[in-house]
Amino acid sequence: MADLKTQYMGLCLKNPVIAASSRLTGSMDSLLRCEEAGAGAVVLKSLFEEQILFDSEKMVEGTDMGVYTDAFDFLSGVSKNYYLDQYLSLLEEAKKRLSIPVIASINCIGAGVWTEYAEKMEALGADALELNMFILPSDPEQRSEDIEKKYMSTVKEIRSVLTIPMAMKISSHFTGLAGMVEALGEAGLNAVVMFNRFFRPDIDIESLKFTSGNIFSDPSEVVIPLQWIALLYGQTRVDLAASTGVHDYTGVVKNILAGANAVEICSTLFKNGIEHLGKLITGMNQWMDRHSFEKVTDFLGLLSKANLEHPEIWERSQYIKALTGIS
Numbered sequence: 621m622a623d624l625k626t627q628y629m630g631l632c633l634k635n636p637v638i639a640a641s642s643r644l645t646g647s648m649d650s651l652l653r654c655e656e657a658g659a660g661a662v663v664l665k666s667l668f669e670e671q672i673l674f675d676s677e678k679m680v681e682g683t684d685m686g687v688y689t690d691a692f693d694f695l696s697g698v699s700k701n702y703y704l705d706q707y708l709s710l711l712e713e714a715k716k717r718l719s720i721p722v723i724a725s726i727n728c729i730g731a732g733v734w735t736e737y738a739e740k741m742e743a744l745g746a747d748a749l750e751l752n753m754f755i756l757p758s759d760p761e762q763r764s765e766d767i768e769k770k771y772m773s774t775v776k777e778i779r780s781v782l783t784i785p786m787a788m789k790i791s792s793h794f795t796g797l798a799g800m801v802e803a804l805g806e807a808g809l810n811a812v813v814m815f816n817r818f819f820r821p822d823i824d825i826e827s828l829k830f831t832s833g834n835i836f837s838d839p840s841e842v843v844i845p846l847q848w849i850a851l852l853y854g855q856t857r858v859d860l861a862a863s864t865g866v867h868d869y870t871g872v873v874k875n876i877l878a879g880a881n882a883v884e885i886c887s888t889l890f891k892n893g894i895e896h897l898g899k900l901i902t903g904m905n906q907w908m909d910r911h912s913f914e915k916v917t918d919f920l921g922l923l924s925k926a927n928l929e930h931p932e933i934w935e936r937s938q939y940i941k942a943l944t945g946i947s
């Protein structure tokens with residue numbers, strides 16, 4: 621049996637498979653099931669910034685439902701104190717009853733009053749905080765550097781009040797993604813989770829109405845985090861975690877080969893049940909045995925750009941070759 625232990629943003633995980641933030645990590649019952657299935661850590665369902673700032677009626681009016689998959693889990697007519705109290709007591713109970721690391725999560729669009737609640741999360745024993753931050757760059761008046769500054773100042777502000785490790789689950793919508801990841805590390809992040817997956821509304825051309833896109837990912841999407849993790853491994857100060865499209869053990873193994881310290885899974889747990897998590901861990905273990913890897917660091921980043929003789933495989937040049945036949 622291989623040793624699956626891994627280090628992720630200073631946390632020692634018994635294996636790299638993390639139950640990602642969703643309503644499946646929003647109740648004690650399902651958190652216990654995640655631990656029982658073998659999760660290396662859990663990221664609690666996000667507390668939305670809007671839950672702190674507004675009452676739910678205002679929030680329903682203001683939320684951009686077209687953007688956040690997470691909003692499906694979120695909208696219901698209760699007050700902000702309800703959300704806060706619920707969240708903090710879930711965290712407290714999770715810390716008492718689980719032995720794996722519990723990562724609190726805030727879905728935010730900037731720093732603000734919620735930093736106070738982040739401090740409360742740390743005080744209640746959260747092992748780390750994951751920020752799920754996304755500013756939709758849809759305003760033609762807004763320049764990319766202004767948007768990026770907002771991310772930086774948010775990280776700096778929260779870092780100034782927290783001592784626990786901090787990650788941010790980002791989108792891939794940055795012009796200078798590699799530089800952005802490094803700058804987020806400079807600002808105080810310990811890890812970056814690549815990537816959040818956004819809900820994309822669709823159009824039914826017969827009814828002339830909007831329809832919802834698929835809120836769950838497809839296994840083919842695993843190549844999205846894979847490429848960026850492979851490009852960034854060894855090039856940045858932050859740890860990298862994969863999110864999007866990991867549905868079975870092959871997705872876990874691929875992302876670790878690319879350079880991910882940890883892999884977050886969500887859709888597959890909705891589709892196959894929380895217990896499916898155990899299959900990913902068993903599959904990874906058997907794969908390591910088959911390849912005589914005794915520990916995760918034996919193959920962490922092995923196929924990253926940094927460790928390849930022909931690193932262009934991860935770059936655009938490979939695509940041009942495939943299209944043109946020029947080698």
Ligand SMILES: Cc1cc2nc3c(=O)[nH]c(=O)nc-3n(C[C@H](O)[C@H](O)[C@H](O)COP(=O)(O)O)c2cc1C
Pocket residue numbers: 640641642643665666689690692693725727752789815816817835836837838863864865866884885886887888
């Ligand atoms: C129903 C649902 C609810 C989600 N809720 C949250 C959330 O509260 N906070 C968050 O950071 N991500 C949330 N996510 C995003 C997931 O954590 C994950 O990053 C995304 O689904 C991509 O991973 P996957 O391909 O394994 O599903 C949610 C996803 C789904 C499908």
